[in-house]
Amino acid sequence: MKAKYILSIMALLIGASCSDDNENTPGFTLDEKxxxxxxxxxxxxVHVSVPGNWTATPSESWVQISPTNGKSSEICVIKVDTTILANKQREAIINFKTRNDAETRSLKIVQAGFDKALTLSTTSVELENYADYGKRYFDVEVTSNVDFKVDIPQDAATWLSYDKYKFTLDCGARPRKTTIRFNWEGNTDATNREAKINFxxxxxxxxxxxxxxxLISQERAPEITPTREGDSLALVIIERxxxxxxxxxKNESLMNWPQVKLWEEQDKGCTPENLGRVRAVEFSQFITKEGIPDEIRYLTELExxxxFSNGNKFMYSFDTGTAITQLTKLKNLRIYSFGLTTLPPDFVNLKNLVTLDLSSNNFQEVPAILTPENFPNLRHLSLATNRRGHEIDLTGTARYPKEEWGGLYGSNNNNNSNLSNPMLERLFKWENLESLVLSNNIIKGTLPKMAYGVPKYTKEEVEANDTLKTAASVLVGKPKVLPHCKDLRIGLNYLHGDxxxxxxxxxYLMFWSPEISIFNQNRGKDDQGIMPGFSNVPTSFEYFYELYPILKPKY
Known part of the structure; x- marks a missing residue:
């Protein structure tokens, strides 16, 4: 009986010992759960403490542990990848086991999902009213895990824009970054302006x-008043x-600035309002890629x-802008070698123009707006040398495509060299012109006979004029073309025929120096392979002086 009692106690002790080995190993601990x-x-x-050897195994691939096994006490480094989930958490378990898998400790990993968000490196930008060309921009870094589109308000689209950018959500809800470059234009108004750009x-x-x-805010431009001081400020801004x-x-008085002339008391048309204001100005030898500055509109007393001379003018395709069209007192306008290709509709506001020189630009055709009806006071018109390139023989390889040749090439008659040139016919009907300069362009075709659309010389007016009456036999009943024009230049083009x-x-033929300004055409073929040159160039001008003996030089 006593032996049975002893055996029972031993069995209980052995059972207790086995239970401790499998489930409650002394010293097996993790410092985090x-x-x-x-x-x-x-x-x-995580600090792992085990009396013997152990292993660690994560349940998900986005969790790594190092080391994955060890002995006794170790510091384990747990690395968790960036999630690709939005607004949703994910979980994983790392199981730590003893060598014989007798006992396990578990560590739970809980990772939050990304919140949906779009953040900017800056949420407000303050701009000055002007910066030099190439410096008017700012960059904003966008961090987002949702796709977006930049939205500039319509009323700000004239002065704000952005470059093309690349943004790809290629890792689920993981935020991605992109940098967007915003471009801005100067503020020429005397009021601040603001805009809110949404994404x-x-x-x-x-x-x-x-x-x-x-949020974008831009400071206002300096106030320019209609005074001499305002004129000087406008000149300085335009110069810049x-x-x-x-x-x-700038330390000199305005009256001493080169190429600037002020209204003085003895000037015809001087009034108390314009006395001391800028009457004439020339800007020369400059490089602009942006056209005529808006501040030109403040020089309201200009005549x-x-x-003159914009660097690399052949690269550009400007119009004059509308600011210049507000100078309704202008009488003489020269925009030479600037890069113009068009004139705005408001250019008709300059009805007081007497002289207009648009030479050495890039006009593909004579602007349709240039008519005697729109410019009743115009007496001198020049569109010379409007070619971008310098090729003489147009059958060869050209530097520019034909639609960019300039040289008034687009004014030709359906590009047919065998037809009369309609642009010349239109300009030759401008009765009040005293000079018309079209030399060194790509004008081709034949000279118009001007049989229609122009008045004819009458017997009465011819006989009443001492110069004309001796030529009555060739004038009466004939077209009266450019009757006041003492300077006609159409040389160095591609004209041919009679x-x-x-x-x-x-x-006025002899006033034109016709050997140079009329008869002398280019010496290379036009783009249809036709050689320029007239077939009936006079060998002498005796016939002319027989018609107009009063004009014969007296040596």
Whole structure:
């Protein structure tokens, strides 16, 4: 009986000993039971203590542990990848086991999902009213895990824009970054301006925790008053914007600035209102890629304005802008070698123009707006040398495509060299012109006979004029073309065919120096392979002086 009692106690002790080995190994501990991780992931350390050998195994591939096995006490580094989930957490378990798998300790990993968000590196930008060309921009870094579209308000689209950017959500809800370059234009108004740029997202993203917008503010331009002081400020701003090579000495009085002329008391048309204001100015030797500055509109008392020689003018396709069309007192306008290709509709406001020189630009055709009806006071018109390139033989390889040749090439008659040139016919009907300069362009075809659409010389007016009456036999009943024009230049073009009678018998023919300005055409073929040159060039001008003996030089 006593033996049975002893055996029972021993069995209980053995059972208790086995239970301790499998479930409650002394010293098997983890210093964490659960780890919370942010969506971006990262690393954490866990202290593992086991009397013997152990192994560690994560349940998910987005969790790594190092080392994965060890002996006794170790510091384990747990690395968690960035999640690809939005607004949703994920979980994993790392099981730590003893060598014989007798006992397990578990560590829970809980990782939050990314909140939907669109954030900007800056949410407000303050701009000055002007910066030099190439420096008017700012960059904004966008961090987002939702696709977006930049939205600039319509009323700000004239002064704000952005470059093309690349943004791809290629890792689920993991935020991606892109940098967007915004471009801005100078503010020429005397008021501040603001704009709010939104970053639009698709429907279904109403649960965003952050959604930034960009606020833009720009300071106003200096106030320019209609005074002498205002004129000087406008001149300085224009000089800066044009990047003029030789700048005015601002320490000098305005009346001493080169190429600037002020209204003085003895000037015809001087009034108390315009006395001391700028009457004439020339801007020369500059490099601009932006056209005529808006501040030109403040020089309201100008009679004469000249822009001369923009560097690399052949690269550009400007129009004059509308600011210059507000100078309704202008009488003489020269925009020479600037890069113009068009004139705006408001150019008709300059009805007081007497002289218009648009030479050495890039006009593909004579602007349709240039008519005697629109410019009743115009007496001198020049569109010389409007070619971009310098090729003489147009059958060869050209530097530019034909639609960019300039040289008034687009004014030709359906590009047919065998037809009369309609542009010349239109301009030759401008009765009040005293000079018309079209030399060194790509004008081709034949000279118009001007049989229609122009008045004819009458017997009465011819006989009443001492110069004309001796040529009555060739003038009466013939077209009266450019009757006041003492300077006609159409040389160095691609004209051919016969010289019309109205030209050979024109009373001002010898004023034109016809050997140079009329008969002398280019020496290379036009783009249809036709060689320029007239077939009936006179060998002498005795016939002319027989018609107009009063014009014969007296040596």
């Amino acid at each position: 659960e780890i919370q991780m942010e969506a971006v992931g990262g690393t954490r350390e 639009l997202v698709a429907e279904g993203n109403e649960d965003m925790v952050k959604h930034d917008a960009l 914007k044009l990047n003029v090579a030789v700048k005015w000495d 004469t304005l000249s822009f 010289l019309p009678d109205w030209l050979l018998h024109h009373p």
